[in-house]
Amino acid sequence: MTKVHNFSAGPGILPQEVLKQAAEACINFDHLNLSLLEISHRSKSFEAVMSKSRQLVKDLLHLDDDFEVLFLGGGASLQFAMVPYNLLRSDGKAGYVNTGVWASKAIKEAKIIGNTAVIASSEDSKFSFIPKGYEIPEDLDYLHITSNNTIYGTQMSTFPKTAVPLVCDMSSDIFSREVNGNDFGLIYAGAQKNMGPAGSTMVAVRKSVLGKTGRKMLSMLDYQVHIKGESMYNTPPVFPIYVSMLTMEWIKNNGGVSHIEKLNNEKAALLYAEIDRNSLFKGTTAVEDRSKMNVTFVMHNPALEPAFDQLAKEANLSGLRGHRDVGGYRASLYNALPIESVKVLVEVMQHFEKKQA
Numbered sequence: 001m002t003k004v005h006n007f008s009a010g011p012g013i014l015p016q017e018v019l020k021q022a023a024e025a026c027i028n029f030d031h032l033n034l035s036l037l038e039i040s041h042r043s044k045s046f047e048a049v050m051s052k053s054r055q056l057v058k059d060l061l062h063l064d065d066d067f068e069v070l071f072l073g074g075g076a077s078l079q080f081a082m083v084p085y086n087l088l089r090s091d092g093k094a095g096y097v098n099t100g101v102w103a104s105k106a107i108k109e110a111k112i113i114g115n116t117a118v119i120a121s122s123e124d125s126k127f128s129f130i131p132k133g134y135e136i137p138e139d140l141d142y143l144h145i146t147s148n149n150t151i152y153g154t155q156m157s158t159f160p161k162t163a164v165p166l167v168c169d170m171s172s173d174i175f176s177r178e179v180n181g182n183d184f185g186l187i188y189a190g191a192q193k194n195m196g197p198a199g200s201t202m203v204a205v206r207k208s209v210l211g212k213t214g215r216k217m218l219s220m221l222d223y224q225v226h227i228k229g230e231s232m233y234n235t236p237p238v239f240p241i242y243v244s245m246l247t248m249e250w251i252k253n254n255g256g257v258s259h260i261e262k263l264n265n266e267k268a269a270l271l272y273a274e275i276d277r278n279s280l281f282k283g284t285t286a287v288e289d290r291s292k293m294n295v296t297f298v299m300h301n302p303a304l305e306p307a308f309d310q311l312a313k314e315a316n317l318s319g320l321r322g323h324r325d326v327g328g329y330r331a332s333l334y335n336a337l338p339i340e341s342v343k344v345l346v347e348v349m350q351h352f353e354k355k356q357a
């Protein structure tokens with residue numbers, strides 16, 4: 001098989017060894033001579049997967065015992081609704097920081113549920129930076145932030161300091177850097193960017209922030225119902241959960257999040273250095289807010305794009321086109337992407353510059 005350098009923004013690259021284990025489990029899972037896909041989620045073998053997955057999240061995010069971890073269906077987008085539904089009191093107020101498309105979608109849902117204030121936004125400058133230095137009202141039920149903006153290529157290097165419960169959409173940078181999960185009231189992440197296949201969303205929530213809305217709750221949208229059911233109130237998305245478990249084990253076996261973070265820093269530094277050096281390309285975001293996961297860049301002369309695309313294709317670089325809202329290029333450098341792939345991209349950019357000279 002030709003080696004393809006996979007820069008896809010999501011679903012994104014997964015470790016080769018994880019894919020091999022996952023493929024095997026589809027045929028013969030846990031020496032049962034049955035597929036993972038055709039056994040009961042109440043079987044001992046799958047219950048072990050679920051409890052291990054939940055524990056691995058706790059380990060990797062250093063979560064204390066107030067936290068419960070869930071793997072739910074519906075994507076990160078369902079969390080845009082579940083968060084306000086479970087946390088926003090009928091006479092309360094939610095605060096949001098608007099840093100991109102995903103944050104905007106989260107705000108839209110919260111406004112349907114209750115009183116929602118956008119307390120900071122970078123919308124006026126096309127989400128090219130992370131707002132800083134804003135006041136956080138003390139009476140918020142929670143403050144919602146997006147740690148990494150997958151489409152615009154910005155990332156929070158630090159998180160707001162507040163006594164208000166902090167809710168964070170970490171879909172595209174979960175487990176990419178050391179985070180003290182205890183600083184948050186709730187963390188959620190769709191699996192398909194940096195954790196596993198599409199179809200499951202990880203939610204880590206403090207029990208102490210729940211049960212305060214006074215709202216009559218629909219069961220499937222109630223975190224407390226899912227907690228009581230140990231994340232198996234209904235049939236969970238078994239395959240994405242299993243593969244997420246394998247990826248988390250892979251992280252643990254490869255030096256843990258701190259080591260992965262070091263590699264991610266090296267990958268991002270290498271690519272940004274080339275973007276800044278190369279006379280044909282430029283970055284699209286404020287330098288201090290550059291994402292280490294989704295590196296966005298454009299060509300000074302967009303007419304050259306087809307020629308660069310051709311070169312990229314010949315070098316087996318895949319998934320580099322920017323999001324349709326932004327254009328240009330986006331190289332996603334998720335955990336499983338080897339630095340060799342970044343080196344190939346940098347070589348292609350250098351080669352292209354020479355060709356144009």
Ligand SMILES: *Cc1c(COP(=O)(O)O)cnc(C)c1O
Binds near residue numbers: 078149193
């Ligand atoms: C991809 C993404 C989402 C949406 O995830 P779905 O699983 O498709 O609902 C939400 N937030 C962020 C930051 C994302 O990158």
